[in-house]
Amino acid sequence: MLRADNGLYARFKDSVEKEKVERSGEGMVELGEGNPDGHCNKNADRPCTDQRDIEKQEIANRTLAEAVRKIYVCLLVIFIVVIILFIFTATNFVLIMQTRDNMAAAQTSSSSDQSSQFHLELRDPCEVYVGLSCYWISAFAGSNYIESVASCLDKEGEPGNVYGDNYDSILKLIRRYSSINVTSVWLGMTRDPETEEIFFHNHDKSDNTLHWLPGYPGKDPDAVNLCLRSDENPNSTETGFMNLNPRTREKTQGILCEKPWDNGFHYDSDVATDLPSLDSTSDLDSSS
Template identity: 25%
Template sequence: MYAQFSDATEAQEQGTVATDSTTPKPEGNVHFGTNGGAQSSNKPTAATSTLRCDINKSTVVIAVVLIFISALTIANFVMLMQIRQGTYLGTRVQDIILKMNKTMQAKVRGQCHISYGGKCFWELQREFEFIDAQRACSAHGAYPANIYSSRHFMMIAAYLRHTKTGKGNSVWIGMTRDSQSDKNYYRNGEEVKYKMKWFLKGYPIDNTSRDQLAIRYDLDSLFDGFVNEIPNAKLHGVLCEI
């Protein structure tokens, strides 16, 4: 009986030893805490966690700053290109206009109120002596106008009637008259060949000082006609040609 107990006890002790021998050993350095349990030194400390958090925050801040700088650079580039493109287009339009002939320039600028014979005509409404009328047209690259035919005269008179509502208005033109020879001339000195319609009877006035021509028009087309005036007379406007 004692022998069996001893054997059983011995077997139990051997089993305990075997069981302990198969228990896995913790890896790394092991130390015992206050509760007697084993603790590994591989567990991150509070200082390590704080360092990693700071690094992550710095990375995010740097990324945001870089994105902002990139966006600002792209925006400035786009704005610069738009400015350059606008300047380029404006310059191109100006170059195209300058390459046109003067008549086309007048049409583009809205000065071509009447078109006749490939030329443009428009009125400048102001009280002028003839020399001032010349300067006013010249400021637009134009000249006081010629009237090239009877049909042209009727077109101009109808246009002038729509620009004013008063009676007895006169505008300077570029043509002249020589009372001694009873001849009329275009601005370039070429003689006028068509039959001109004069304002009422008594015109043209036979006076050598009244050598500059103008158009007088009224609400009633019966009173439309050419008149000859002294150059320092103050009329109601000038008809320009380009």
């Protein structure tokens, strides 16, 4: 009877121990190498690592690495975009500066051309009065006769003639323009290369004796239009008439214009000479 009780007690004890082991199994995990029974108790003083925690940590590490890689790629893309924008902006800036410099140079050149092709603007274009005519110079560097005539017509004038009584006045007028390199101007007069006769702009024949520039009149049969040159030095021999081809551009810088004057004329005392009285009716075609 006692033995039977001992056996029953032993089975009961084993059952209780087994139940304790099963209950404690929930707190036991595999440890792998370094633990003889391959398990540890989470409630023990010795640290214990769950395999799920390890996997979670590895996933977190991979996620962090992927995030860092994406951030690096984004920063690299931003850096490249900034460099491209900088290059584009710098290139545009250079082009803008070059365009501005070119425009400034063009404006400067235009101003210089306007200075070299100076045309004196007055309320009344007349600059000198002789007899019943007034005269002015339209200065256009590099213009031939045909192009220059238009500047006279624009102010209700015509290409001017040089008569005996206005010769010195016209020379003085031309010298006024020497500061802008005007020394020779077209006239309205022509020369017949065959008869060597001189005609005014209205085709009337001139009987005046002309003072020709050395080397003139030229023998070119097309050189039928007359010009007058006045050197800055009044005593220079480089003053006188020339006969040129009307298409020539190199030797003249303007044209002498002429028109009849009335009582409302503009008087320039520094230039005008031989001013007639208001009742003057003298003929301008007379010889000096």
